[in-house]
Amino acid sequence: MNKMKLWMVGGLLASLAAYPLMALADDAAAPAPDGNGPLGGRWMEKMKDKLGLTDAQVDKLKQLAKDQRSAVKPLRHDLKDETKTLADKLKAGAGDSDLKRVLDKIDQDRQALDAARQKNREALRGILTPTQQAKAYLAMAKRGMGRMDHWKKGGNRGQAPDAAPDSSAPPQGSDKL
Numbered sequence: 001m002n003k004m005k006l007w008m009v010g011g012l013l014a015s016l017a018a019y020p021l022m023a024l025a026d027d028a029a030a031p032a033p034d035g036n037g038p039l040g041g042r043w044m045e046k047m048k049d050k051l052g053l054t055d056a057q058v059d060k061l062k063q064l065a066k067d068q069r070s071a072v073k074p075l076r077h078d079l080k081d082e083t084k085t086l087a088d089k090l091k092a093g094a095g096d097s098d099l100k101r102v103l104d105k106i107d108q109d110r111q112a113l114d115a116a117r118q119k120n121r122e123a124l125r126g127i128l129t130p131t132q133q134a135k136a137y138l139a140m141a142k143r144g145m146g147r148m149d150h151w152k153k154g155g156n157r158g159q160a161p162d163a164a165p166d167s168s169a170p171p172q173g174s175d176k177l
Helices: 002-029 042-051 055-091 096-127 130-152
Strands: none
Touching (some): 042 055, 055 096
16 A cells, blocks of 8 residues: 555656646747747747738737746746655655645646636637637647657657657647637
8 A cells, every 4th residue: 555655646746747847848948929039039920920910919929928928937936846845845754744735735836827828828819810720729739749749759858759740649738729
């Protein structure tokens, strides 16, 4: 029974630790739509061309992205801190009640982050036309499937998928837009 608890806590810890790391990796890799990312202003220009955005839509999207970054930055910071606290407590042999308190705080942080993301998706829907939403969804689904195929093949983080995504697989993140 104790081995089973250890495996369950270890698995939970691994999954919780991966969540903020993935979020941080996405922040580092994704260019900021306001032109402050690694690709500069080219990212928004690419999106403008691919989705057929108007200048007014581009301005609204830039502001939305700026607002989203401001809203989630403290949430991600809290989540990162709580994840570290959880790892430290687990390593120190903390009791179940201490671990539960930290896990509950992590759950609250994740719910707040999910709520901020949902608010952003709703605002995005108010900016983009249904055709633009469909194009954006398909682009994200293709990107998500490519990532999933890469991980299934044992690929490393940060590397591009070697093969085209499997078109028979369901889109990943279909509820995101």
